[in-house]
Amino acid sequence: xxxxxxxxxxYALLGLLQAKPASGYDLRKIFSSTAMTTYSDSPxxxxxxxxxxxxxxxxRGNVEDxxxxxxRQVFTLTAExxxxxxxxxxxxxxxxxxxxxxxxxxxxxxxxxxxxxxxASVGLLKSLKAELTSYLPNLHQQRAAGKATMPTSxxxxxxxxxxxxxxxxxxxxDALATFARQxxxxxxxxxxxxx
Amino acid sequence: xxxxxxxxxxYALLGLLQAKPASGYDLRKIFSSTAMTTYSDSPxxxxxxxxxxxxxxxxRGNVEDxxxxxxRQVFTLTAExxxxxxxxxxxxxxxxxxxxxxxxxxxxxxxxxxxxxxxASVGLLKSLKAELTSYLPNLHQQRAAGKATMPTSxxxxxxxxxxxxxxxxxxxxDALATFARQxxxxxxxxxxxxx
DNA sequence: CGCCCCATGTAAGACGTTACATGATTGA
DNA sequence: TCAATCATGTAACGTCTTACATGGGGCG
Numbered sequence: 001x002x003x004x005x006x007x008x009x010x011y012a013l014l015g016l017l018q019a020k021p022a023s024g025y026d027l028r029k030i031f032s033s034t035a036m037t038t039y040s041d042s043p044x045x046x047x048x049x050x051x052x053x054x055x056x057x058x059x060r061g062n063v064e065d066x067x068x069x070x071x072r073q074v075f076t077l078t079a080e081x082x083x084x085x086x087x088x089x090x091x092x093x094x095x096x097x098x099x100x101x102x103x104x105x106x107x108x109x110x111x112x113x114x115x116x117x118x119x120a121s122v123g124l125l126k127s128l129k130a131e132l133t134s135y136l137p138n139l140h141q142q143r144a145a146g147k148a149t150m151p152t153s154x155x156x157x158x159x160x161x162x163x164x165x166x167x168x169x170x171x172x173x174d175a176l177a178t179f180a181r182q183x184x185x186x187x188x189x190x191x192x193x194x195x
Numbered sequence: 196x197x198x199x200x201x202x203x204x205x206y207a208l209l210g211l212l213q214a215k216p217a218s219g220y221d222l223r224k225i226f227s228s229t230a231m232t233t234y235s236d237s238p239x240x241x242x243x244x245x246x247x248x249x250x251x252x253x254x255r256g257n258v259e260d261x262x263x264x265x266x267r268q269v270f271t272l273t274a275e276x277x278x279x280x281x282x283x284x285x286x287x288x289x290x291x292x293x294x295x296x297x298x299x300x301x302x303x304x305x306x307x308x309x310x311x312x313x314x315a316s317v318g319l320l321k322s323l324k325a326e327l328t329s330y331l332p333n334l335h336q337q338r339a340a341g342k343a344t345m346p347t348s349x350x351x352x353x354x355x356x357x358x359x360x361x362x363x364x365x366x367x368x369d370a371l372a373t374f375a376r377q378x379x380x381x382x383x384x385x386x387x388x389x390x
Numbered sequence: 391c392g393c394c395c396c397a398t399g400t401a402a403g404a405c406g407t408t409a410c411a412t413g414a415t416t417g418a
Numbered sequence: 419t420c421a422a423t424c425a426t427g428t429a430a431c432g433t434c435t436t437a438c439a440t441g442g443g444g445c446g
Binding site for chain 2: 011017034035037038099100106107109110111112113114121139142151152153154156158159160161163164167168170176179181182
């Protein structure tokens with residue numbers, strides 16, 4: 001239960017394990033076959049990451065020795081792991097994350113509902129929306145400032161960044177609307193099985 | 196002139212030096228003050244990266260000892276460096292870059308006009324557009340497939356990814372239109388080998 | 391004089407990438 | 419039997435992060 005930092009890959013693993021216990025190999029397959037291909041499926045990254053998480057007490061591994069199968073270790077999230085995941089997810093979005101770590105924010109959001117229920121998702125969206133709203137004028141200013149000095153491709157690149165932030169802002173609004181439309185009934189999974 | 200790989204930061208430095216010779220400190224300021232804040236302005240990253248580029252013969256450093264100033268080394272792109280930059284920029288965009296390395300593609304594009312003229316920019320845009328067009332149906336499929344199994348926040352996260360790719364595709368079309376509107380006059384700073 | 395900006399650098403440590411290694415099971 | 423897939427791991431390597439170190443120059 002040491003207290004060192006957890007990498008993005010580490011959080012991705014925690015989030016997946018929260019949904020369903022899995023082996024390292026299962027996790028690799030998820031990374032290589034789904035939309036999570038952004039993450040590395042290399043054993044040299046995953047197995048050491050799992051070991052670190054286990055040393056920190058965030059996951060627990062159980063060796064499956066059912067049949068005459070080769071040893072296969074299935075990892076489960078511990079209570080500490082679930083707490084760590086929740087605290088990572090509910091932490092407000094700040095400027096530097098918007099600039100350098102949007103993918104991590106989206107990862108947080110993807111796991112938010114299972115980890116902290118509707119409220120967690122909505123909270124994260126609001127926080128992201130606020131940060132985007134305060135950051136965008138900044139970019140517009142840079143576009144105006146650089147108009148003269150930059151080559152066409154340079155200012156187009158900046159334009160692309162601006163558009164992607166605007167699209168994201170619109171998405172946060174739509175996502176908030178989606179949650180607003182949903183019944184306010186307690187959708188919060190306390191323990192174990194999900195729908 | 197060893198032949199090892201160049202990191203993203205390395206290319207960012209080459210691109211900036213192509214526009215204008217600069218010292219390590221100048222480059223750090225660019226990273227910390229402009230829209231290029233995505234790149235680290237830490238000396239522990241930049242100075243070693245510059246040294247590597249110099250060892251590869253891609254840049255050359257000249258110590259300025261004009262006044263009684265403290266030594267200040269100004270780096271310039273060599274011919275080899277310019278060639279390397281061009282080859283990086285003109286290399287076609289592939290699937291894995293679209294998935295994991297869009298920021299690097301945008302970096303390439305930002306530098307493309309100065310490095311290889313209008314044709315380089317247009318070529319890169321076309322390549323990106325083709326790759327996006329072939330990748331997007333893939334994501335739509337995943338959305339359809341996961342609709343049942345994913346929690347709301349998960350599918351919304353995927354939706355965000357899809358939208359950002361669609362926005363980018365629209366941007367490539369607009370950018371191509373921008374270049375099409377520009378005069379075809381030779382803006383190319385290099386003697387033509389390709390027709 | 392003290393403080394901040396210029397300007398460059400090094401050292402320790404963590405993480406991911408690539409490549410290699412191992413071995414069991416299943417199917418052709 | 420050969421190949422592929424399941425399943426886990428290690429070793430070397432490079433790069434970034436964080437933090438520290440150094441030292442001159444300008445300014446109040």
